[in-house]
Amino acid sequence: MSTESGISRRSMLVKIGLLLNGIVGAALAVPLVRYLLSPVIREKKVGYESWLPLGGLEQFPAGQTRLATYRNPVVSAWDGETADIACWVRNVDGQTFQVFAVNCAHLGCPVRWFPQSNLFMCPCHGGAYYQDGSRASGPPERGLFQYHYKIEGRKLFIKAGEMPTPGRAANGLGSTKREGATCA
Ligand code: FES
Numbered sequence: 001m002s003t004e005s006g007i008s009r010r011s012m013l014v015k016i017g018l019l020l021n022g023i024v025g026a027a028l029a030v031p032l033v034r035y036l037l038s039p040v041i042r043e044k045k046v047g048y049e050s051w052l053p054l055g056g057l058e059q060f061p062a063g064q065t066r067l068a069t070y071r072n073p074v075v076s077a078w079d080g081e082t083a084d085i086a087c088w089v090r091n092v093d094g095q096t097f098q099v100f101a102v103n104c105a106h107l108g109c110p111v112r113w114f115p116q117s118n119l120f121m122c123p124c125h126g127g128a129y130y131q132d133g134s135r136a137s138g139p140p141e142r143g144l145f146q147y148h149y150k151i152e153g154r155k156l157f158i159k160a161g162e163m164p165t166p167g168r169a170a171n172g173l174g175s176t177k178r179e180g181a182t183c184a
Helices: 003-044 079-085
Strands: 051-058 065-073 084-091 097-101 112-114 117-123 128-130 135-137 149-152 155-159
Touching: 051 065, 079 084, 097 149, 097 155
Parallel strands: none
Antiparallel strands: 051 155, 065 084, 084 097, 112 117, 117 128, 128 135, 149 155
């Protein structure tokens, strides 16, 4: 083996090593880059954070709380009825609404509305919430989660596709239409 051929062989092995390292590095970088870009990518997904109709305003009489459902906008064909998501709609005074996630803020059991007592009750561990969604008693440490909503053309819409989470800024949605929402 000549010095020249040894050098060229070593040089070639170094280049192959660098190439393999580059390939592995690129493969590892893909999920990292996707994670870093996920807020941008997510905004562009069709259906995610969509405004979805819950129904005409006449379905939610003033002063009452009614169950409504919407179809999960991020859905697969085989999801069937599991993609129908329930929520509680409270028409406060004919002008203002509250739309609550049906899941208890403790461990997620579906809460039920009891108009006789003006309370949402959770069947799992006895959590209770007042009619405005605030915590009344039991294990939940906070009130019910709420959706952003808006009214358009005498219909009630909610911003669905993401679970309402605690600490979310109240309604930075920027629309000129009447909207409301807060986290309880
Ligand atoms: S899940 Fe509702 S009180 Fe525990």
